[in-house]
Amino acid sequence: MIMAEAPKDHLSTPELTVVLGKRPFRYFETIGSTNDALQLWLQEDSKLASGAVVIADEQSKGRGRLQRGWHTPAGQAIAMSVLLRPAINPQYLQLVTVAAGVAVAEAVSPLVTTAVQLKWPNDVLIKERKVCGILTEALWLGDKLHGVIVGIGINVRVDFHHTELEQIATSLELYAKNSLHRATIIATVLQNLDELMPLLGTPALLKRWRQWLVTLGKPVRIQTAQGVVEGIAINVRDDGAIVVKEAQGALRHILVGDVESV
Numbered sequence: 001m002i003m004a005e006a007p008k009d010h011l012s013t014p015e016l017t018v019v020l021g022k023r024p025f026r027y028f029e030t031i032g033s034t035n036d037a038l039q040l041w042l043q044e045d046s047k048l049a050s051g052a053v054v055i056a057d058e059q060s061k062g063r064g065r066l067q068r069g070w071h072t073p074a075g076q077a078i079a080m081s082v083l084l085r086p087a088i089n090p091q092y093l094q095l096v097t098v099a100a101g102v103a104v105a106e107a108v109s110p111l112v113t114t115a116v117q118l119k120w121p122n123d124v125l126i127k128e129r130k131v132c133g134i135l136t137e138a139l140w141l142g143d144k145l146h147g148v149i150v151g152i153g154i155n156v157r158v159d160f161h162h163t164e165l166e167q168i169a170t171s172l173e174l175y176a177k178n179s180l181h182r183a184t185i186i187a188t189v190l191q192n193l194d195e196l197m198p199l200l201g202t203p204a205l206l207k208r209w210r211q212w213l214v215t216l217g218k219p220v221r222i223q224t225a226q227g228v229v230e231g232i233a234i235n236v237r238d239d240g241a242i243v244v245k246e247a248q249g250a251l252r253h254i255l256v257g258d259v260e261s262v
């Protein structure tokens, strides 16, 4: 029997050097968390350039939003953290997160046969299951923004069958038009982010974001640090906050939270 050759999708420093060109990067076969590794790199080099990226094939202590963990098994996913130094009013920091979601949606959508969607603010979904999560962490020196670490985790071929995540997570490869090459996807996401950064705070970014957002017009339950807000998601503000109309008609504006559709 002739076996199909396994597609070559091995991450390595030489491979990444080809696709990333002059961009500063560090690659680890395995690391705790790429967000933490990038923070350490920034501590070593406080002038580290915007766009510098840490990439790992495997994470042993991947971190998700709201103190959750994030699973990055070797050879099956993308784990990357990029340093951004946006020149924006900190009030608009949430827009970095928005731009990252748009960058991933626009990178992976052409690779799959099925619609890609964003759940506010930036969970990337296929068939209502999460294919990518983004953890954005701002670093401050006093009241000055030192940098923003945008951690992006993409499930490329993670098998969630018979796991507790089966109903909520999925992988790109299940819907892929062709075999997937992680280094190329990484490079495309980073190029998209470069292109989107100048659009922070402009209507152009919001327009692109809205094209992917599925949350608007839907009933939602949002976990926030102040408690749960329920209602219909009616709009997003130009700082990225979502506007929810509660049953009694009150409008709630939420900048940070975790949406559940109801």
Ligand code: BTN
Binding pocket: 032, 033, 034, 035, 036, 059, 061, 062, 063, 064, 065, 066, 068, 070, 072, 078, 079, 080, 081, 123, 132, 133, 134, 135, 151, 152, 153, 154
């Ligand atoms: C979420 O909870 O949706 C966010 C998940 C973010 C995971 C990525 S993987 C690369 C980077 N390193 C981490 O430890 N977390 C982020």
